[in-house]
Amino acid sequence: MAAEKAEMDALKKECDGLRTQIEAARKAVNDGNMTSAAGSATEVGRVQLKLRKSLKGHLAKIYSMHWSSDSRSMISASQDGKLLVWDTHTGNKLVAVPLKSAWVMSVAFAPSGNLVASGGLDNMCTVSNIKAASPKTLRELDAHTGYLSCCRFLSDTEILTASGDTTCCLWDLETGKQKIIFTNHIGDCMSLALSKDENTFVSGACDSLAKLWDLREGTCKQTFSGHTSDINAIQFFPNGNAFVTGSDDCSCKMYDLRSDQEVITYQDGSLNAGVTSVSLSNSGRLIFAGYDDFNCHIWDSLKGEKVGVLSGHDNRVSCTGVPADGMGVCTGSWDSFLKLWN
Amino acid sequence: MTSNCNVSNMRRLVEQLKLEASVERIKVSEAAAELQQFCLQNASKDALLVGVPTGSNPFREPRSCAVV
Numbered sequence: 001m002a003a004e005k006a007e008m009d010a011l012k013k014e015c016d017g018l019r020t021q022i023e024a025a026r027k028a029v030n031d032g033n034m035t036s037a038a039g040s041a042t043e044v045g046r047v048q049l050k051l052r053k054s055l056k057g058h059l060a061k062i063y064s065m066h067w068s069s070d071s072r073s074m075i076s077a078s079q080d081g082k083l084l085v086w087d088t089h090t091g092n093k094l095v096a097v098p099l100k101s102a103w104v105m106s107v108a109f110a111p112s113g114n115l116v117a118s119g120g121l122d123n124m125c126t127v128s129n130i131k132a133a134s135p136k137t138l139r140e141l142d143a144h145t146g147y148l149s150c151c152r153f154l155s156d157t158e159i160l161t162a163s164g165d166t167t168c169c170l171w172d173l174e175t176g177k178q179k180i181i182f183t184n185h186i187g188d189c190m191s192l193a194l195s196k197d198e199n200t201f202v203s204g205a206c207d208s209l210a211k212l213w214d215l216r217e218g219t220c221k222q223t224f225s226g227h228t229s230d231i232n233a234i235q236f237f238p239n240g241n242a243f244v245t246g247s248d249d250c251s252c253k254m255y256d257l258r259s260d261q262e263v264i265t266y267q268d269g270s271l272n273a274g275v276t277s278v279s280l281s282n283s284g285r286l287i288f289a290g291y292d293d294f295n296c297h298i299w300d301s302l303k304g305e306k307v308g309v310l311s312g313h314d315n316r317v318s319c320t321g322v323p324a325d326g327m328g329v330c331t332g333s334w335d336s337f338l339k340l341w342n
Numbered sequence: 343m344t345s346n347c348n349v350s351n352m353r354r355l356v357e358q359l360k361l362e363a364s365v366e367r368i369k370v371s372e373a374a375a376e377l378q379q380f381c382l383q384n385a386s387k388d389a390l391l392v393g394v395p396t397g398s399n400p401f402r403e404p405r406s407c408a409v410v
Contacts, residue, residue, distance in 0.1 A: 025367055283385050
């Protein structure tokens with residue numbers, strides 16, 4: 001007993017020492033921030049995007065949307081129990097995928113465009129083939145012990161999931177089995193983003209931390225703190241060296257991977273609503289953040305200033321996304337509509 | 343039993359912190375400058391920044407022009 005207590009005390013002391021060491025190392029390189037570095041960049045001015053299309057079709061709250069890699073098709077998920085695949089150029093619905101469980105929280109398109117995945121309070125990730133004559137369920141990935149908050153395909157054979165059970169998981173779609181389980185968060189995982197080279201991913205959780213993971217080794221490489229409440233959304237900056245988070249603490253933050261810390265916070269005294277979703281324009285200059293206040297606010301990522309707003313939804317903006325070609329931005333809302341802007 | 347779990351959990355936490363402490367860090371000013379450079383280099387190709395020409399807007403209905 002005494003020996004164990006002594007060991008625990010020694011280990012706790014070692015942890016505290018290491019934490020202090022990490023903070024000191026971060027401070028040592030903290031010689032400025034984004035706003036000071038961006039002093040020379042020209043202002044973007046007022047960003048006024050027009051509403052180009054309002055996509056009507058869902059009968060209940062929209063929780064998630066994802067662009068296809070062709071920048072034309074887009075899939076949305078609603079708690080009306082359906083996934084809808086849209087042709088965003090015409091506004092037409094291409095495919096409707098009925099869900100076994102209506103409590104969907106996330107949807108994803110595979111890069112090939114052949115498969116889609118969804119899941120939510122059923123704790124499962126269901127993968128369907130939408131290129132078949134009628135949508136066919138391929139796999140039901142069932143191992144998480146908490147809700148599915150986010151899913152992203154690496155290819156038609158591998159998918160990454162984030163769950164309310166605090167873990168993320170890499171699955172093999174050929175066997176339907178878990179390949180790697182990523183454990184380290186101490187709160188529900190809410191969102192994940194895959195790096196372009198697919199060697200790493202970042203996750204945001206209700207423990208207010210963001211983590212960088214090695215996809216193949218299964219290890220947590222870096223942990224980023226700063227938010228004071230749940231992180232609901234996370235996206236990589238286009239050059240892959242930084243990522244942006246959105247949180248219930250009403251702010252967004254950009255973290256740089258190589259300096260291992262936050263480089264700027266996007267917040268405004270007048271904005272007292274939680275951030276539900278984030279996406280970036282192709283140059284990384286503009287951040288589109290969906291808020292509980294029914295708006296999507298646009299931030300200048302370098303100067304930290306609010307430069308525009310997408311208003312029009314009658315309820316919380318739950319999801320946003322910019323297609324690969326960067327030609328527009330889509331917002332989805334609890335008001336059951338998706339809107340396209342550019 | 344619980345105390346054994348706690349000890350092994352703490353050991354794991356120490357190993358994790360050692361891993362995170364070993365990361366090589368670059369100066370924030372350097373990181374920020376590179377992020378800024380990326381934005382500026384790609385600004386001209388960013389349709390949401392520079393705007394989409396009316397004729398080639400994929401989300402806009404093609405309109406026919408009436409010659410008055």
